[in-house]
Amino acid sequence: MTSSATRPKPRGARARAAIAAKTLRTDRWWLAPLITVIGLGAWITYATVRVFMHKWYWVEEYHYLTPFYSPCVTDRCIPEASHFGQYLPGWWIVPDAAFTLPFLLLFRLTCYYYRKAYYRSFWLSPPACAVPDGHASYGGETRFPLIVQNSHRYFFYFAAIISLINTWDAIAAFRSPEGFGFGLGNLILVGNVVMLWAYTISCHSCRHIIGGRLKHFSKHPVRYRAWGYVSWLNVRHMQLAWITLGTLALTDFYVMSVAAGWISDLRFIN
Numbered sequence: 001m002t003s004s005a006t007r008p009k010p011r012g013a014r015a016r017a018a019i020a021a022k023t024l025r026t027d028r029w030w031l032a033p034l035i036t037v038i039g040l041g042a043w044i045t046y047a048t049v050r051v052f053m054h055k056w057y058w059v060e061e062y063h064y065l066t067p068f069y070s071p072c073v074t075d076r077c078i079p080e081a082s083h084f085g086q087y088l089p090g091w092w093i094v095p096d097a098a099f100t101l102p103f104l105l106l107f108r109l110t111c112y113y114y115r116k117a118y119y120r121s122f123w124l125s126p127p128a129c130a131v132p133d134g135h136a137s138y139g140g141e142t143r144f145p146l147i148v149q150n151s152h153r154y155f156f157y158f159a160a161i162i163s164l165i166n167t168w169d170a171i172a173a174f175r176s177p178e179g180f181g182f183g184l185g186n187l188i189l190v191g192n193v194v195m196l197w198a199y200t201i202s203c204h205s206c207r208h209i210i211g212g213r214l215k216h217f218s219k220h221p222v223r224y225r226a227w228g229y230v231s232w233l234n235v236r237h238m239q240l241a242w243i244t245l246g247t248l249a250l251t252d253f254y255v256m257s258v259a260a261g262w263i264s265d266l267r268f269i270n
Helices: 031-051 101-109 112-121 146-172 184-201 204-211 221-234 237-259
Strands: 267-269
Touching (some): 031 112, 101 146, 184 221
């Protein structure tokens, strides 16, 4: 088979113009990758610092537990915050939520949207449309480490389980020293859980699990309706990915602020 360089050109075709510039784009194509680097970099920095602080993650009075420490499974954890037991040693290098954080990280790293985001921004592969790739070659997702991307559907199951745990944390927080209680922290915890569920079920893998292998939607009306709802969310998967980063950081910062005594929780009931 002849290559494109040696293949005979059709009669009347002109040779490609010799352009020395890497790209003819004159707009600020670099702005979107730069914003992504700043946004993801800032969130990763904040999350890393918080995960290894090992304090200010639990509000005993109202049972607020930040999602960065849920479930708390090291023997360094406050006993009341260890809803599912303590199984790991309290070494500083071990995250208190060591059973969930690695799977959440892998779920987001292999997410179809996040692949696009960090491929373009951090790896420059490519940084934008009509802009040359920053690498001389690309082997695809067929070898380590990129072959791990193909495991995204399995990490989805772990993410769903973790969302259930976060839901339990949000429900368990409706208490006060007098019994049932409701405050601003409850609104933040519940809002975070709702957005996490929206992001999780809007995943491409979830959409495929629900209706990807159906040949006749008419024979599966319930799954078809669910597939339509997930498809509606799937269109907004990128926005939900960023929103959940914001709600996670907001929830953690609020719980930290109350636990550290910087602010008091605004109570509506008890």
